Amino acid sequence: MKKAVITGIGIVSPVGIGKDEYWHSLEQGKTGFRLVSLFDTSALNVHRAGEIGDFDPVPLLGKKGLRTLDRSTRLINVAAKLALDDSGLEITEENSCTIGVSIGATFGSLHSIAEFDRQGLVEGPKYVNPSYFPNTVLNSPASQVSIRFKIRGFNATISTGFCAGLDAVSYAADFIRLGRADIVLAGGVEELCEETFLGFYNLGCLSGIDGSEPVSCPFDVRRKGIILSEGAAVLVLEEEKRALERGAEIYATVLGYSNSFDYESTIDFSHNGKGLGNAIKNALKEASLAPEEIDYIGSCANATRGLDRMETLVVKDVFGKYAYDIPVSSIKSMIGETFSASGALSLAASTGCLHRGFIPPTVNYEEQDPKCDLDYVPNAARKKMIENALVLTADPYGNNIAMVIGKDAR
Numbered sequence: 001m002k003k004a005v006i007t008g009i010g011i012v013s014p015v016g017i018g019k020d021e022y023w024h025s026l027e028q029g030k031t032g033f034r035l036v037s038l039f040d041t042s043a044l045n046v047h048r049a050g051e052i053g054d055f056d057p058v059p060l061l062g063k064k065g066l067r068t069l070d071r072s073t074r075l076i077n078v079a080a081k082l083a084l085d086d087s088g089l090e091i092t093e094e095n096s097c098t099i100g101v102s103i104g105a106t107f108g109s110l111h112s113i114a115e116f117d118r119q120g121l122v123e124g125p126k127y128v129n130p131s132y133f134p135n136t137v138l139n140s141p142a143s144q145v146s147i148r149f150k151i152r153g154f155n156a157t158i159s160t161g162f163c164a165g166l167d168a169v170s171y172a173a174d175f176i177r178l179g180r181a182d183i184v185l186a187g188g189v190e191e192l193c194e195e196t197f198l199g200f201y202n203l204g205c206l207s208g209i210d211g212s213e214p215v216s217c218p219f220d221v222r223r224k225g226i227i228l229s230e231g232a233a234v235l236v237l238e239e240e241k242r243a244l245e246r247g248a249e250i251y252a253t254v255l256g257y258s259n260s261f262d263y264e265s266t267i268d269f270s271h272n273g274k275g276l277g278n279a280i281k282n283a284l285k286e287a288s289l290a291p292e293e294i295d296y297i298g299s300c301a302n303a304t305r306g307l308d309r310m311e312t313l314v315v316k317d318v319f320g321k322y323a324y325d326i327p328v329s330s331i332k333s334m335i336g337e338t339f340s341a342s343g344a345l346s347l348a349a350s351t352g353c354l355h356r357g358f359i360p361p362t363v364n365y366e367e368q369d370p371k372c373d374l375d376y377v378p379n380a381a382r383k384k385m386i387e388n389a390l391v392l393t394a395d396p397y398g399n400n401i402a403m404v405i406g407k408d409a410r
Helices: 019-028 071-087 110-123 130-136 140-149 161-177 194-202 240-245 274-287 305-325 339-356
Strands: 004-013 099-104 155-158 183-190 231-239 252-259 296-298 388-394 400-406
Touching: 004 019, 004 071, 004 161, 004 240, 004 339, 019 339, 071 140, 071 183, 071 231, 099 140, 099 161, 099 339, 110 130, 110 194, 130 140, 140 155, 140 183, 155 161, 161 183, 161 231, 161 252, 161 339, 161 388, 161 400, 183 339, 231 240, 231 339, 252 274, 252 339, 274 305, 274 388, 274 400, 296 339, 305 388, 339 388, 339 400
Parallel strands: 099 155, 099 183, 296 388
Antiparallel strands: 004 231, 004 252, 183 231, 252 400, 388 400
16 A cells, blocks of 8 residues: 655644744744734633734735635635645646645634625625635635645545544545545644634633633643634645655655544543544554554643543553653643644644654643643653654544654655
């Protein structure tokens, strides 16, 4: 079977735009939370989020075709442009049909739908602007990537909540390993908008809803909820032989991955995590690695009590005596919960770990939770050369995915 390798990375995040700035911020333990400016939060108790400040796509994309695109589509197009530039890939008439796009997105169209419907209700259906209609469909971000960069291969949108970004990468890797595509732009995107913010605020999921200062502190006993965020990550996945032939820099190899649905899952993650455990075991098996060969785990913990506890229990169950020897950290302590983008952003972070020899910290870690007792790399990054990393994502509605990446062996 063919191998899928990562040859380009494009990042738009609250802690930096571009992979180098992103990796540097994570290594420095920088957080990306600020007062929300995209909408009014004055009537709420929570005013901070992982908003990407002063986001301007024009320097990278130019002005043409941007006016009618929503924020999600602009974010993912900038990430795609950065990824393509980073990979040194040139899209031509000859290779366009062998390139695909696979993007995870879940909530991205909510604001566009709300605004489109509001205009129709206030002014009447005859007066809505039809040029804004494409933003109301979930596949707009992925489709616009193909349109902008003239990609004629397959185009897919994956909508599996927390797991969407990593699911989109696994879907892309399948196409490459089975010989159905040579190159795929894969990742995830989520925008910060009033509708999503209010939804999670009303569900009581946001940190600071009790009037206290919001803090994202995964695994810490003080944790009270997520800090909502936004971002986009695109990784260029390429068939290994082709990448070598064109002299591309290979950041990492996709060694194995597995999806597992957990029908016993609960929205508060009070279940035992059998689905996530199965996903990890199967991903390790596909990668032909023993548990002790994993050097780092990119956690999906987001400072909710149930998820952080469940993930810890699963890691201890799968890795046994080795669990306490493996560094486990959550970049969501720095960038917040980006939902569909989270898995792709975590994969990009873990790729940076392999490439630059560091492990990002779990910041804001002050008080240990007795139920969360692993090595969470508290507050400061750790210099360490690693060979294999495991990236995890779990969704409250049952989806789970684990992916193993390894350092280029050349």
